[in-house]
Amino acid sequence: QVQLVESGGGVVQPGGSLRLSCAASGFTFSSYGMHWVRQAPGKGLEWVAFIRYDGSNKYYADSVKGRFTISRDNSKNTLYLQMNSLRAEDTAVYYCAKDRTTVTFDAFDIWGQGTMVTVSS
């Protein structure tokens, strides 16, 4: 079935780095744009980043621009989020999500289960 499985979360000190992965299955991964969305504990949803189906375009929220990098390996059906210079305010559950369309960004029709990132000393 269609599935997204995130991994790579954990506890990291302020200023540290983490790389999240999202393994996709059950659909043609290389045909769809992909997003990262996060949710701080007890808070609402915040869009983080988007990458086009072919990796040619990437967009970021201002809060992570210059620190986070979204990428994908279509040969491995995997989405990544490299997070550097982490701050306490980056503490959140990070979800990967599939875009509903192929060309641009639209809605997130499939979500992973999320992976928790805690930035703390």
Add this chain to the structure above:
Amino acid sequence: DIVMTQTPLSLSVTPGQPASISCKSSQSLLHSDGKTYLYWYLQKPGQSPQLLIYEVSNRFSGVPDRFSGSGSGTDFTLKISRVEAEDVGVYYCMQSIQLPITFGQGTRLEIK
């Protein structure tokens, strides 16, 4: 950034009764391509969000027909015709006409 404002922020509903959530955007969500980029999600307790409604009024696959969306421009509404126990959770509206993609604050629905 486009600000999405939901009301109310919480809702307590008796099973079988209707419920309604409003979402207002700070800019029109009608694109020149004719689409309106307004979506509704439900995050059930302990779960990831799930897509309910796309482009204002289209139910996503598997969504019961008691859920309906309406509106245009900057004013939108999600309605549940008869609330069931499984509808509890937090409802979010979202816009994707412009980056950054933004969400409403969320509306928590509980059952009386």
